[in-house]
Amino acid sequence: MADNIMVIDARGSFCPGPLMELIRAIKSAEIGQVIAVLSNDSGSKKDIPLWAGKAGQEFIGVEAHGEYDEITVRKVR
């Protein structure tokens, strides 16, 4: 399972930014794919679940790693 997770390192990404990186990845991923976004933008842990909810994707959770957060989403549609 763990090696099926697609990791996007969006640390230091002001533009396009972590959520935009996630949207890009989700569009080309298979349904069922789990995607973990690494972000040091404190807004991401709010933005990403909010978007996932709007777009009908499954928000799995946030894990804090000190300097950055790991935010995980599953593509379900």
Next chain:
Amino acid sequence: MKRLVIVGAGTGGLMVANFVARDLSREIAHGEISVTLLGDKDEYIYQPGFLYVAFDLMRPAQLIRPIRELLAPGIEFVHDRAVRIDPEGKVVERAGGEALRYDYLVLATGSGLNLQEVPGLSEGAHWFYTLEGALQLRDELRRFAGGRVVLTVGVPHKCPVAPLEFTMMFDEWARVRGIREQTELVYTYPLGRAHSIPSVAEWAQPELEHRGVRVETFFNMESVEPDQKVVHSLEGTDIAYDLLVAIPPHRGDELGALSGLAEAGNWYPTDRNRLNLNGRDDVFVLGDATNLPISKAGSVAHFEAEVLADNLVGLLAEGSPPAYLYSGRAFCFIETGLERATFISFDYLNPPKVPQPTNAVHWFKQTYNRIHWANLKAVM
């Protein structure tokens, strides 16, 4: 002889070739080093000009120059397409001739539109992201007498400030023509705010509101119905339009996928500081073609080209390992209408601030549009 091959004669490829060829002109003249630039077009087109072409503010001829006029002495330009890279054999196969052997390879193949990703987009929308598209939009704007104009934004896309620029320029353009009252302007954005950069979004929201622009956030284009003139979002919102101007989603050139080197979307997995293709120390990537989480912009290609060229000069001339690191530096002008502009400057560690727009910055951008060639030739 050490051979450098660069694929893609756009902003990044030309700059790397010119920087290296100027630094190593003696070694090239003595036949110790060769620099080969492979490009599928023999003309360079200045893409930022498309925005101005759409509004009849620049002519296409001002944006185009033959590649051969832009090359420093000593560069061999090959007008052909790369069709496969063999990183083990260190060769680039091309469509119309003998494969090119390299010691070091630079991939600068840019990004292009992925219109198929959004059903109905190519029939229903206009865009200013290609010269043909900009000319068609220009013709449409010449006829435009009012109605609802909707701007939509695909992901990913190059030049992330262009959606804001188009909207603010359109607003003033419509006022000047006396048709703003008959025009409703709708700006949509894929995220929950008006721009991906928080400080830019914070600045842009009131700027748009005060121009009477309706802002619709969390709008990721899913499909377009050209007959009904409606655009649908992934999030379930439908917007009817009279004129749809889209920033289409982008993808990288198929070369990466054909060579088994690229990830989804044909982007090359690239080291964010050293700019080498992950896992290879003899292949480098710059510009739009990388998978890096930074803006796909000419300025990024430029700053990356400087770093890469310094490292390549060391590698080619002395075999010294790459010492220069790319910091994520980016710079973008933002036109805020027809007379004023601002700019943002940032890197991996420092987010941008948006200064007050001024007429001077607008003229600086206008000047840059006309002297970009000197920058490409690496003489600036």
